[in-house]
Amino acid sequence: MINQMAKQLHLTRREFGQSWRACVPDWTSRYTDWCAPSTIQAYEATLIADDSRVDQFFDGNTAALTADEQNGLRLFRGRQTDCTDCHAGAELTLASFSGVGENQGRGGRANDPGFFRTGARPITDDAGLGGVDSFGNPFSRTVALNAGAANTVQGLFKTPGLRNVEFTGPYQHNGGQSTLEQVIDFYSRGGDFPGGGNLGPGIGNKNLSAADKASVVAFLKALSDDRVRYERAPFDHPELCVTVGQQTSSATTLLLDTSSPQFVLSAADRWAGVPAVGKAGSVAPLQTFDELLQGIGADGSRAHSLQDRCSIL
Numbered sequence: 001m002i003n004q005m006a007k008q009l010h011l012t013r014r015e016f017g018q019s020w021r022a023c024v025p026d027w028t029s030r031y032t033d034w035c036a037p038s039t040i041q042a043y044e045a046t047l048i049a050d051d052s053r054v055d056q057f058f059d060g061n062t063a064a065l066t067a068d069e070q071n072g073l074r075l076f077r078g079r080q081t082d083c084t085d086c087h088a089g090a091e092l093t094l095a096s097f098s099g100v101g102e103n104q105g106r107g108g109r110a111n112d113p114g115f116f117r118t119g120a121r122p123i124t125d126d127a128g129l130g131g132v133d134s135f136g137n138p139f140s141r142t143v144a145l146n147a148g149a150a151n152t153v154q155g156l157f158k159t160p161g162l163r164n165v166e167f168t169g170p171y172q173h174n175g176g177q178s179t180l181e182q183v184i185d186f187y188s189r190g191g192d193f194p195g196g197g198n199l200g201p202g203i204g205n206k207n208l209s210a211a212d213k214a215s216v217v218a219f220l221k222a223l224s225d226d227r228v229r230y231e232r233a234p235f236d237h238p239e240l241c242v243t244v245g246q247q248t249s250s251a252t253t254l255l256l257d258t259s260s261p262q263f264v265l266s267a268a269d270r271w272a273g274v275p276a277v278g279k280a281g282s283v284a285p286l287q288t289f290d291e292l293l294q295g296i297g298a299d300g301s302r303a304h305s306l307q308d309r310c311s312i313l
């Protein structure tokens, strides 16, 4: 079984064994719930989308980006936008390995690197990193170490990496922007709720021209890795089942979830199957979020119409 699981996860038996042993002292033990997070983490750590056209450009293939995309890259890295104040380095976020390592070395406000306020919503709507978990512990490491710093982390959110971002809309923590064009407009006008303090560096009226905004969007779209777009290894997968809304008995009546006494007031989920894809991937690309909004691909020209039955539940 270990070999099979390791194979499915594209890990060597040794890598898999290490992550398994890390959570189950007797590694012949049965798979347990509390073991799952570390094996899933080990699998996810293999999913690095580092072959986008932007990566190819940095690897020396100057033809990988169009002139417009290169202009977008220049703007993204420059003082006209300040995007890389927060979406820094190859990870496109300070809240990742490089940013965390570097900041911890430096000390100072090192404990929550990569968390910023962009003014997407008022702080009173959602304190973000300024919140506490259900045991009352602060989300913020800065506050855990120094309770007096609580006001400095209100309304801060984690800077996401931007690879494959054309597939991951809607954007921001509240899904408030539907398209990348809207995100750039949002930054260009200096956020929607800049008041209340804590606004991150580089957030201010940038007043980008329409042509510059379009170039930055073109650059963001060049951050997609075709292995992801076509679900090629290591981004292939077994059959997956996803929820696609709720079950109804008529246009106005929801069916209740009877699967557990815990959820008596919830509607029953409706499931769709995403069929298994082998290592060579699909012929049809995944639908981008823009295409979903425009209804492009509903004709089957994009992979996974979500019309398939889930056969494993």
Ligand code: HEC
Pocket (backbone or CB within 6 Å): 076, 081, 082, 083, 084, 085, 086, 087, 115, 116, 117, 118, 120, 157, 158, 159, 160, 162, 165, 168, 170, 171, 172, 173, 174, 180, 183, 184, 187, 199, 200, 201, 202, 203, 216, 220
């Ligand atoms: C002050 C730091 C900061 C700056 C400067 C910044 N960002 Fe962001 N960015 C963030 C944070 C934090 C979020 C998440 C906000 C949220 O969830 O509400 C984000 C979210 C995004 C998203 C949405 C990603 C998603 O999956 O939801 C995109 C796209 C994006 N930024 C692109 C840019 C671009 C392009 C620029 C430059 C014009 C830029 N950012 C400048 C910190 C920053």
